[in-house]
Amino acid sequence: MREGDGSKPGRKELTANIFEQVRSVASDIFGIPADKITAESSPETIENWDSMQHLNLVLAIEEKFGVQFEPEDIEQMRNLGAVAALVEKLQSAAR
């Protein structure tokens, strides 16, 4: 995909768009306002991000984007930025 060709969203916009949706799902799952969530938000910064909530987040993201993560992917999800990057990778692999 060429960047900024006007007819399709550029890579930067796509990335921003995916992160926006990941943020909205995380806001629902963790019960915190979206504007308090950044790409660096992680189990260290979000109090109730435990293993069950991690599973809930993974399932909600899989459902929302119609993707399936590999177990290795799930271990790598250190923060929400990494989650969004993985979604983008899986989506572009599917195209």
Add this chain to the structure above:
Amino acid sequence: MSDSIPNPTPAGHNPSDLRAEIDALIAQGTLDIAARRLAELLAELWRRDPAAGTASFVTARFDELREKTRDKLALPKFKLAILRSFTVEPIVPLLRAEAFAYGIDLEVHVGDFNTYVQDVLDGQSSLYRFAPNAVALAVRTDQAAPELWRDFADLAPEAAQQAAESVIHNYEQWIGAFRKQSQAALIIHSLEHPSSPSLGILDDQSDAGQSGLIRQINRELRRIAAGFHGVYSLDYDALVARHGREHWHDERKWLTARLPIAAGYLLQMAREWMRFIVPLSGRVAKVLVVDLDNTLWGGIIGEDGMAGIKVGPEYPGAAYQALQRALLDLSRKGILLAVCSKNNLDDAMEALEKHPGMLVRAKHFAALRINWSDKAQNLREIAQELNVGIDALAFLDDNPFEREQVRAALPEITVIDLPKNPLEYASAVRDCAAFERLTLSAEDQQRTEMYAAQKQRAGAEESFQSKEDFFRFLEQEAELEPVSDLTLARVAQLTQKTNQFNLTTRRYTEGQIAEMAKQSEWHIFSIRVRDRFGDHGLVGVAISHDEGDQCEVDTFLLSCRVIGRTVETALLAHLAESAAQRGRKRLVGRFLPTKKNAPARDFYPQHGFERQETNGAGSLWMLDLKSSTLRCPDWIKLKVK
């Protein structure tokens, strides 16, 4: 009409705007005032976007609302315990959000992994302390029948058969032990079949293969369940098959998180549980009110005419026939059908009665409102005519604008959101949990015919000059019978639910009635009525007991559908005559007024009884049996068994 109306969803009501509106309302802090509005918005959000994130959002807000307003919404509560062999936690928010949308405040208890045997056997377990209304035994084949699931190829045929029998035996033990501890409903997941049996196609060449034995277990589970009151089978294998075994299953999540169901299907598991929870909690619809144009048939009868509307065995009319088959199935389960349509009556009736492609006819509908008035008003009238509450109605209409209007005016109605494609209409109706039933009585199956006959009676009544002529025309037959094992349940049910023509409104259980029936001075009669239009079934109960030289009427009631046709006189005359035959001199009876039994107020004085006394509780009436002229009306044929 319908297809020309654009999607009426206000621009502000996409999911993210709904979330913002909800949180703004909560931030205002006046939850007590906003409670109902908040509940509507939360339900709307869930309907528009039933996703995992939304479930967390909705349940968190609902819990906050309940806590901060001290449960102002006061939704009926239901407690479900899930005993499981796999991870169900991510399904719980979906299930609670779905229950909330059905108006149920659902609390869920999840048992520990694979402790279901101990939980069931130990009377002190957290399961019983939770005091559930229902328990789901969500155990997968790999846990319930590990030998058959994993090591099938290693088993000799006898050993395999033995393994299957021991699984069945175990279930029977657990269910029996559970029933000793709890009267809660028990929902047992059937065992799923392997997607690739260990012997390949050879497996299906005998009943004793891997799949065959699992089928045998499932068949036995159904048999065991049927032997207990309130134990039900949930066909988990059929649920998986319906959505596709390969799609349903997520091997990665199973191996890493003990969650066998893929993210996209967790909602389907929740909805399957709801099909039990809705009827168990009594939130069922008793009447389905349908629109006509572009719902029951394709096109608009008033514009397209008989030749233009689409309904028949070919596409696209077949989609509407499929919906009509679903409606007929509901009516066989005792759910009444009614029509509410903006149309000219003559046009609509012609299609309903004469269109060759129609499977549902005018006679299948218990009430018809075909006019140009507001649908909410028509729905209120239908509820009144059929003698049910507004919350017992479900509404089916292709037009989202009408649906939203009805929802806003009558929030207690079940509104079915029809998908855009008519090919999906039938499953939208079949999937609605409000139409699920856990048992079916003979009365349920005949309900539509009974209401249809009732309409014919009302029509006939208008054409007679005098009441007496009408009564003679009806050719009523009444059959009186002492209570027996066969009628005990219905007699108790009538004492519990008859409100209008009920002189004393005394409620009795089956056990109490059986106890009374054992005593020789007590006489318990039921009355069954039929006439030229059909059978009313068992519709009345009279309980009396002798004391000294008088007989006292303890209970006298009739279902409202036969009141005013002198059946009540026939029943009372029989009480008087049989008391006189037993040598009693007086028949006495009380009228105990309630909010609802005004129709019975003048019953005794109208039949020659004299008032003995009146106090705060009610009045006592007496008939002198020697001078009484009370007789069964000669237009009723009375049979005493």
